[in-house]
Structures are given as C-alpha cells and as structure tokens.
Amino acid sequence: MTTTMLLRPIALSDLPALIELVGRAGVGLTTLPPNQIELRKRIEASEATFAGTTDPRDGLYLFVLLEVSAAAPAGKLAGICGVAPAVGLRQPWYSYRVGQVVHASQELNIFTQTPTLFLSNDHTGHSELCSLFLDPAYRKDKNGVLLSKSRLLFLAQHRGHFADRVIAELRGVTDANGKSPFWESLGRHFFSMEFAHADYLTGIGKKSFVAELMPKHPLYTSFLTPEAQAVIGVTHELTRPAQAMLASEGFRFAGHVDIFDAGPVVEAVVDDIGAVKASRLVPARIVDLPNADGVAHLVSNTHYGDFRASLVTLPTGTQACPLTAEVAALLKVKDGEDVRVAPLSTRDR
C-alpha cells in the first residue's frame, strides 16, 4: 500500500489525536483552543453540521488531513482545517475597518491624513475559512496547500451551503512570549487580561463578550504606540505562507483587521476563487497503475457527509480522472462516477 494524504470530515474518534496536535499550536490558533471540552464541542458541531441537524447559523465544517499508509490504514492525523458557513449570525462578528480621516485647512495650509480604526460588523453572514493547522512534521510535499485548498473544492461542490463571500482571519504579530503589540497598546486598556486569555475566550465562543468591552468609537491610530501601529494588517511570520497561498487563490486584504491582534482579514467572492473557478467535474476511471504524467491536482468526490479529497497527478485539461482502485476506495468513488478536479498550483490552471 502506498502512502496517501487524504482529507475527510472530522469524527469524534479524532479527538485524542487532535488534542495532541493542538497542544503544539500555541497562542494564536484562536479557533482551536487547547481545551478538551471545547475541542469536543467543535467536533460535535461539525458532525451535526454534516448531518444537517444543526441550525446553519451554528454551522461548522471541520476536516482532517490524514496520512494513510500500510502502517496506519485508518490514517494518522497530520492537520485540520475548517469552513464556517456563515459568521456573526448568532453572536456579533467584529473587526476593525482601517480607514482614514483628512483634516485640512487651506487657510492655514494644513493637510493631515490620520489613519483610523472603525469597529465594524461588515463580515456578518460571510463564510469563513478557519481552524487551519498542520503538524510541523508534515509541512512538506504540498501538504499545506492540499489541506488549505481542498476546502475550496468542498465550497465549489456544495456552493449552496455557503455565502457569496468568504473571509479568512490571519494571525497577527505576537512576540516570542505571545504578547501582541496591538493588544498591549489598545485592548489591554479596556480589559484587565492578557492577550492569550482574550484569545482563548474568543476561541471558546466568547469573542462577542470580549468585543463588547472594546472601544466602540472610531480610534485614531496615531494614539496607539508606534509598535502597535506597525503591526496593523501585518501577518504573523509563521502565517505568511498561508497568506501567500490564499492570495494566490484570489483572497485580498480589503482593510479589515482583527480587533485583538490587528492581523489582516482577507476576503474573496466565492465564485472568483481560483480553485473554485478552475475546478471541473470529470468521470473517475479505475486504472491499474497510477498516472505519472501531468501535474498535481486536487481531486475530491462530490459527496457531502462522505466528502474526501486528495492529490492526484493528472494531465492539465484532462477529460477523465484515472485513479488506482486503492485511491478510488479512499476517495469513495466508483468507476465512472464524477469527481471534482482542479490543478493544485495556479500556474497549471
């Protein structure tokens, strides 16, 4: 049996491995708090969402990336990612919109542009890419892009479950001790807690409580420390690859930042996302030997609760998807059944 990286919906049986994985993530992985009860809630929410037994306003799709091999036929947990169908419909969703005000007087020959932060609920109802984390040991062989982008095939395939626009919050700058210069300059004055604790409260679904303690009036950015001003809209070093990946798919920073660490929120129109536009349905063909010609493609089945995705080498523009019986079984597709394919790299589309 060859080794295959496979994405599937999360299951409660993934909990122990997930706890171990999240324990390594540290501060900043807001949506996955290192708390067994919370993680269990997340998994149950995801299962309920796939089962259709939850209110869409509470919806959450979580997927795990598994390394399936002879040694671990059920798969070894390598990473996790998620999509929320709609944010801010249960609790308010807050972000700061970066704006500016101009103070000018021709008479006095004064013209000053002052950046501002406006508390907004602008992303209410948008879908959100969230909860991405890949085990550092697996940060190789295109695993990162597979993990992040295979969600986009799910979005394309089940378009009706999602909003027209999708966002992703990128982790903002924190120092080695988990301190956020933005938080130290702003949030700290309005609370009496550390950034890590606010971040944790957010992760367990209390972000709107925290947000309600934040300043409601627009802020003049120039009143913040230079350190804080410097990190507005700046991505944490470790999150830059994720940002580059999202950018290549068409996600753009449109002036919204996180209210706690000022990390950028990137956004895209779902139908304009590169992988969504490039993806096509082609029939699967069971073959004896894996196809060696072509480039890496994201391949997923068209199922909902049994969604599976993986990477397969295919010629660009292929009219069919040759799969070995082994991979077809992992993807849960039969010969002749449609699969959704998209070249992994934007260069190959």
Added chain:
Amino acid sequence: MLILRPSRIADLPEVVRIAEASAIGITSLPPDRDKLYDKIRQSVESFEPDRDVSGEETYFFVLEDAATGRLMGTSGITAEAGFHDRFYSYRNETIVHASQELAVSNRIHALHLCHDLTGYALLTSFWIDPSLYDTEWPQLLSRGRLLFLREYSQRFGDKIAAENPGVCDEQGRSPFWDAVGRRFFNMDYPQAERLSGGRSKTFIAELMPHYPIYVPLLPAEAKLAIGQLHPVAELPFSILLAEGFDADTYIDIFDGGPTVEARISMLRSIAKQRRLQVTVAPDDVAAGRPHLISNVSADGFRATIATLKVERDSPVLLPPAIATTLGVESGDAVRVVPL
C-alpha cells in the same frame, strides 16, 4: 482706591503693556496692538447703553488706580461664546465597559469634542498686577463683572463659562497639545494658539479630532494635563470656584485646561447681590462690612470695594468719596454684594 470700569481707547498703551506681561494661555489678551485696539473699540461699542444687543458684544474692563491712573488689571465678558460660530470644548465622559459574563467592569475616561458651551456668557481676559495678589482687589476685578452681568442680564443667556489656562512649560510646550492637537495641526502650541487668539475658531472644527478620545491611550504626561490648571491662574480660578463654578466637565481643546461653567443665577455673587437706592452720607461712614459696589450705568459702569452697612430694603449710606468715584447721587441705584 481701585475702580473697575469699561476700557477706553486711551487705555491702549497700558493694555498693550499688560498683554505683554500676561502669561501664555490667556488667548483673549494677545500681545498685538492692532488686535487690542479692536478689542477695546468693540468693547466701547458694546457698552453703549442703547445698543441693540445681538450677542456679539464683548465687554472689556480695566482696573484703574484712582490716584495714579495706572491700570492694574483687566477682565472681560463675552456675551455669547462662539457667536456666529461654534465654541469648542472637550467634555469629560465616562464610558462603562462591562461584561458580567467575563466579570470585567471598566470605567473608561473619554474626551468628547462638543459645542455645549456655545452661547454661554464667557468670562475672559483676567490679568492682575502681581503686587495685588494678596489683596481684595482681585475680587473686584473678577466679581465686579458679575454685578454688571446682573444689571444687564437681558444682554446675556442663563449660563456662563470661563476658560482657564492649562499646564505648559516655559517654552509654551503643552503636553496635552503634543499628544492630541499636534497630530492634527502639525504645528506647535503657541503657534496654534496665536492663530486662534484674535479670530474665529472655525478652523478648529476642521482640524481637531471629532471622534471621542480614549484617555487611556494618551501618554501619562498628557493624561495628567487633563483639567490641570496652570499655576499662574490659581488666583482667578479659586475666585471662580468660590463663586460656585463647576470645573469637572469641560476642558480646553488646546491645552486641556479646565473650562468652568455655571448657571448664572446660581453664582454666589449673583444670588447675594442687592439692588438698592443710595443716600450719600455727609461724611465718612464708620461701621460696616466690606462690599463690592457698582453703579447701574452701562458705558459709565463703575465698581469698587467699600465698607458699607447694608440693610434689607433701606437705602445704602454711601461715603461721599465712594459716591463720587461711582458717579452716583442720592436716589440713584447701586448693586452691592458682600466681599
């Protein structure tokens, strides 16, 4: 004896001397001859008894040494703060950020740019010769205005305010300005102050931050300057506080100095003053208590301090010297209030 009277054009050289001696922060006394000339001229017009008042009036008083003719101080009243325009202040506000869920409750101090004091009568231009600090004459210079204000109450609204200089160093550098205004003006405090001094403050509207300022975000030095009085103004400030002015709500948008305000009818001197008829005594009156006393003329307004015996509803017996100073005769009205 010192008397408080409306200024005259002939006072100009003395007023220029005073303006040059006055500290930074008294924007209503710019050390500029032309502006001071205009100020006196406007005041002379404002004091005209049959003036058809519009709210534009500015009344400028001087404290004159009756013996030498030397001017020992100045004070003023603006009929309506921000007339023809808005009068800007920062209002101290408390915003409570609380969450039961998170067991957090924080009271956040914020400054809100406002026009609340627009249309208030405004006490201005207070300066007194330092040699008189420890005398009763500052009372005359400051509170004598209130007797005029009471006599001509139809020329004023119900409320009154007074700006007081905030803290700054010897170079005129204001920590409040440096933290707030400078970000929007790109100029230093004395320069901005000069620009606003003799003219309308319209331009401020376009340049100062309109959204509330969260005080916790300001540097410590600027926080301390909020509502903090410049030591040079302790004397006039203490007189206003004793009158019942409230210093907690408003501050100056430039230097953060306290802007005090009150309802005119609630001021101590207004509440306690009386309008009485005069009987001029044949010679000096022995017993009594010191009082502020003024005549009831507009352009001929005079006020001074005299030891008087004042009784309810009976004419006040006035020593001849005081009667002469005030220009009153038996049967005329005066206003008196205990010092």
